[in-house]
Amino acid sequence: MGLSGNDRAIAGFAMTGHGLVHWFETSIPIFLVVWLAEFEVSTLLAGLVVALGYAPFGLGALPAGILADRFGAKTLVVACLAGMSASFVILGLSGSLAGVAIGLVCWGAAASIYHPAGLSLISTGVEQRGRVFAWHGMAGNAGIALGPFVAATLMFLGLTWQAAALILAIPGALAALYGLRADFDPTAAVDPDVDAGADEALSLSDLVGNSRVLFASAFALVFVIVTFEGLFYRGMLTFLPEILHGSSVLAGVAPGPSLEGFEPGHYIYVGLLVVGIVGQYVGGRLTDRIRPATGLLAFFAVLAVLALSFVPILSIEAGGTAGLVAVVGLSALFGFFLFAIQPFYQEAVAVYTPPESRGLSYGYTYLGEFGFGAASIAIGGYVLDISTPAFLVTMATFAVIGVALSVGLSVGVDRFLGTGPEQAATTADE
Incomplete structure (x- = not known):
């Protein structure tokens, strides 16, 4: 269709x-x-x-x-x-x-x-x-x-x-x-009886009240999940170029004279971002077939494994093509899954929040993703000074916590918090 x-x-x-x-x-x-x-x-x-x-x-x-x-x-x-x-x-x-x-x-x-x-x-x-x-x-x-x-x-x-x-x-x-x-209907996907358009300015009491309603529902758990995804995402993307640059496996790889000044790790990093385009597409299509909580659980688990996989692969001695192929392959997989998880938390916000508070919901979502998630730059920088394996274990820990939180969402914590997919759908129909 x-x-x-x-x-x-x-x-x-x-x-x-x-x-x-x-x-x-x-x-x-x-x-x-x-x-x-x-x-x-x-x-x-x-x-x-x-x-x-x-x-x-x-x-x-x-x-x-x-x-x-x-x-x-x-x-x-x-x-x-x-x-x-x-x-x-x-x-x-x-x-x-x-x-x-x-x-x-x-x-x-x-x-x-x-x-x-x-x-x-x-x-x-x-x-x-x-x-x-x-x-x-x-x-x-x-x-x-x-x-x-x-x-x-x-x-x-x-x-x-x-x-x-x-x-x-x-x-x-x-x-x-x-x-x-541009001409389009910004509320075409919402039931006509639900007010999802522009509203009167929120007073402080309205903001506090709407926020309290959001965080008394399953959105509270979604927010924490997004924050840990942000911690993993920002930490890995910030320091992975430096990690690749300092790895022994790439130490013997030198570009030609016309590319003097460029590092092999930079090429790999850009390739990772390009592969992420495919990951975003596949992840978005899968949200039509897989529940958000299930997808988040699976992708967090894969990301934890991939982060830890960098530890042995980056320690391979320079001089052979096998190590280079392994780094390129692992980076491509990492780029795919790092971006494939994002449509699932975006969909989770849409599922677990009412339409009339959707802008506020996504505001909190990206406060967690880009705001609180940026804390991993400080955390990661400190741990990376200790050792690369310690950094990668720390990042994998963020992903494992994401797995545990997604399990909670998947098995029905939302029923106790008050707003799950069924309640959100009911709200939209009222």
Whole structure:
């Protein structure tokens, strides 16, 4: 069965937004290399400046979710696209580290809007959620891969980083203009008797009350599951390039003269992200066939095994192709499953929350994923100083905890908390 016209319109709009969020996000580390040399600052100071942009990306998700319920998801996504483009224009016009900091803070605040608003739009407007969640995830992974590639290529061709930033802002501006003209029903997947559209502004008491209702239901468990997925995801993606770079198995692999300065681990890492596109698609399609709790349980278990599998494989001595093939194969599997799990927690939020609080629900979800999940950068950095195996065991532990929590959701903890799939469906029909 094909998608309806409304489903296709929302899918195209949301996929564009998702791809551009990560297009901007992953271009920033490419610029960081140039900023270190141009501004002659320490890595610590430059890193703190970049952190100013990434922190609001997660912490702003909750207020963004509240705003999505107030003003409507489409309006918020358009504002996100316009804001991200404007932020990169600020970057492109800046000539100091202070200007860079201002641009990055603005970008993080604007980018934080997308996930709660975009996913809320899909959950209330799309009939075939699983398929669109899959395409949506693939678009995000495409942005993850294309952002740094385009930024690096523009500077390789001789453009300054400021010019590259201005060029990168163009697709976001065009997408915002497209969004203003896009025509679709953002609540087509919700029963007409349920209010899932823009609502009156929440008072503090309303916010506390709605939050209390959410966290007195199975969503509380889903939130903790998402947080541990975020801890695993952010920790592994942040430090895996460094782990690959320092591994003995890749020590004897050298690229040709034309690729001087590139590390084999970087190629493997980019390949991992590309494979993640397939993982997102497969995971999204599986949400139409497998219960969210069951899928989360299975994928967390696989991720724990894969994380631990890096320990023996990365210790293989350099000099043979077998070790290289093993690292490439394991990384490809890891990339597939790391991104294949994401549609399952997105679907879990849609299943275990009422439509009228969907924006707030996804706001809390990405506060856990990107906000609390970022704590693994500090945890992982500390443990990685001890040893690589200790780091990988720590990350695997996060996944094992995810398994245990998913078991709880699967066997029916939601019945005791008050809102499971049956209750959510009943709510939507009332």
